[in-house]
Amino acid sequence: MSQTNLRESSLSEFESAIAVTRHSESAFTAEVDGDWSVAGAVNGGYLLGIIAQTLRLNSPNAPDPLVLSTYYVGPSQGGVADITTRMIREGRSSATFAVDLAQSGAPKITALATMGNLAGLPEDVATTAIPPELPEPDQCINVAEAPGDFVKSAPLIKRYDIRLDPDTAGFAAGRPSGRGLLQGWIRLADGTEPDALSLLAFLDAFPPVMFDLGHFGWAPTMELTAHLRAVPAPGWIKVKLYTRNIAGGMFEEDCELWDSAGRLVAQSRQLARQPRG
Amino acid sequence: MSQTNLRESSLSEFESAIAVTRHSESAFTAEVDGDWSVAGAVNGGYLLGIIAQTLRLNSPNAPDPLVLSTYYVGPSQGGVADITTRMIREGRSSATFAVDLAQSGAPKITALATMGNLAGLPEDVATTAIPPELPEPDQCINVAEAPGDFVKSAPLIKRYDIRLDPDTAGFAAGRPSGRGLLQGWIRLADGTEPDALSLLAFLDAFPPVMFDLGHFGWAPTMELTAHLRAVPAPGWIKVKLYTRNIAGGMFEEDCELWDSAGRLVAQSRQLARQPRG
Incomplete structure (x- = not known):
């Protein structure tokens, strides 16, 4: 501390x-x-x-x-x-x-x-995006239980409680799916409920989506734009992270955050340099 | 002029x-x-x-x-x-x-x-996104042939040659699809081939995607972030415009530009205020 x-x-x-x-x-x-x-x-x-x-x-x-x-x-x-x-x-x-x-x-x-x-915005919602379907958090993979050396090099991991959907966590066992998709749950490790500012942190808290494509090096973010769309309801936040355009030594990473009320409360897109690994 | x-x-x-x-x-x-x-x-x-x-x-x-x-x-x-x-x-x-x-x-x-x-970037491409399937430009709807009053209030239309996929142009006949999707082709009206800077203009040249949801008012852009990923090949550019999160009086609008070689050469996301109409 x-x-x-x-x-x-x-x-x-x-x-x-x-x-x-x-x-x-x-x-x-x-x-x-x-x-x-x-x-x-x-x-x-x-x-x-x-x-x-x-x-x-x-x-x-x-x-x-x-x-x-x-x-x-x-x-x-x-x-x-x-x-x-x-x-x-x-x-x-x-x-x-x-x-x-x-x-x-x-x-x-x-x-x-x-x-x-955010609290003063109109209440209308006409979102067509659909939240990811995930197993319950206790059926997911707890990132804090990753091998010790990994956690040691990443003290960030202890700031969050992150649970990865086993369907998208193959990279941890050397079997990345190749889809460019990571999904799971997040909350602050100390139990604080989410608010607007912690949503911003959640947008860039997961492992890089390139892990699911078998690239494990550091992928430095060049730019990240975040949209906050609503005050999140208390509880776990669902995270969906994906990339669709890997080219020219760069990739985009899109993140969606869904609150416990089923609302798409935040979206981000970043442009990052491809890891060399 | x-x-x-x-x-x-x-x-x-x-x-x-x-x-x-x-x-x-x-x-x-x-x-x-x-x-x-x-x-x-x-x-x-x-x-x-x-x-x-x-x-x-x-x-x-x-x-x-x-x-x-x-x-x-x-x-x-x-x-x-x-x-x-x-x-x-x-x-x-x-x-x-x-x-x-x-x-x-x-x-x-x-x-x-x-x-x-852009011309100096590595040649590797591992994009998983798929270009939109469109009828040929001469099978699409020429926006410059829209009713005269519309074109008069929008001199911008004459700067481009825009052809809308009939499947996403229902709004023009009072039948928006409700999907939040517009697709079609674009090039500069004077026949100049696309380059990096005209790609930027193409990202915000189509009618607002809210037209496909039946909202025809002006939707002022708050912010737009563009990623340019490659120098475009000569020829028509395919445009895909969509929105998935309409809430709180705002919506996001994503745009993809695909060149004639089938590459995703530019992506943008904007946050805009919902039209009142």
Whole structure:
């Protein structure tokens, strides 16, 4: 546990880890928590939480990212991050911001977001997408029970409770399906119910979809755009991750998050570089 | 035809319309051409061309947007636009930039892009997505032959040669399918072969996918992220446009562009506000 977590123990582990300190209208710092790392780099989904938390301080009346586009221009490490924001335009019920995050003077993230109020959106739903059919969580594969060396190199795994659908977890036994599909369940490991900001983290918390195609190397995200569409109901979140266009040394990875009420609460697409492995 | 088009008649209509003048390292102007408008607002896809052309001037060795995320914060009009760019990070073979476009001092677009060189990417393709099956272009519905009032309010239509698959064009006869799917063919009306920048325009050139759900009002784009994955082969481009998550007064619209060689050369997803109609 980092110092921040000890200081702010009334917060959940995730809330503590994305805490941001304001220094002026547009200047912030965060203590990036290395416990949210995989293979030596801080996880991109966790960093989305820091970006969104920073924007919340700028936008109290429109506290949720309706859409957030993040470009990862360098791998982040545990330690201080300097964050600057710039308001592009403020509307009646939404506002658009630019955000930059640097560590030791080196740019790590540049992002754009339109903030709004998810709780204030109209209730109409006409979604045609269908949630994935999954075995119950206790019938799925608990990622935290993966072989010890893997978990040691990926402390991120202990931040979540992830259960993979056995039908899409063949990669763990050396039998990737080749479909480019991973499905399963996720919740925060400390039992905190999902909210808008933890949804952002969930969008990039699963193993890379390329595992299901037999490519196990690191697949650095170039860009990830997330749409948040509703406040999630309490309970497990269903995750569906897939890729359909692997070409030119890059692939897209689409993620859907479904809440316990059966709503498609978040969608993301990222462009990533193909692992060399 | 605008003055710009007459001045630079060796260029295609699209190339002339996205011409940009450089005033300093980071300051540019463009003459936004009102002939690329629908219902009184300049088309977002055409504006992507202006953004990308500006970035090309900043990034001659990495001339193509591999990924471009654009936030439309106000409707653009024909006339001068002031564009500023900022380099975020330059890598070995790619560079990331921020771009802002304003008219008469009012912000209209803010964008991020990572530029690269499509022609220099590895040749490997492992795409699992399947191109749409379409009748030949001359068996499809020519949008330019739509009723006169419609074309009059949408001069954009004359910039393209768009042929809609009759199976997804029921909306034109008052019988939208309700699937949230539009498919067809596109090319530039003046016969110019497709390139990286015209692909960007094609991603937002079709009628809104909400037409197939019986909603005919204007659906303003909040954000659009485009991935360019290959230089297109000459010939018609196949377009597939669909939506799966209509909720909270917003919907996502996914677009795929397939070239005549059967490659998925571009993908986009936008978040838009639901039409009131």
